[in-house]
Amino acid sequence: MNAEREHKHLAQTDRHIAELKKDIARQWQIIEELSMGGQPLHEAISMLRLMKDHLRIMERHRQSILDELEKAK
Structure with a gap:
């Protein structure tokens, strides 16, 4: 396992999660409207x-x- 690559992958995943949370909040607004x-x-x-x-x-x-x-530690 390449730890540097996994850390980059983790950062990318965190960005995707943050975007999804924003999208979910927007979708709730749409539903309310x-x-x-x-x-x-x-x-x-x-x-x-x-x-x-x-x-x-x-x-x-x-x-x-x-x-x-x-595990890599």
Whole structure:
């Protein structure tokens, strides 16, 4: 394992997680706006679920990188 490469990979994963969290917050805003306007929410909620699933995957991936870095110590 190349520790430098894994640290870069961890930083990239952290950036992706931060972006996903921003996207999820924006999606909640969209859902609120649609709800206040009496618009259908099904697609917006489905998108939110997908985003949350992706976030969980990325968080598990981040943990696997941390585990690898810990093993290398």
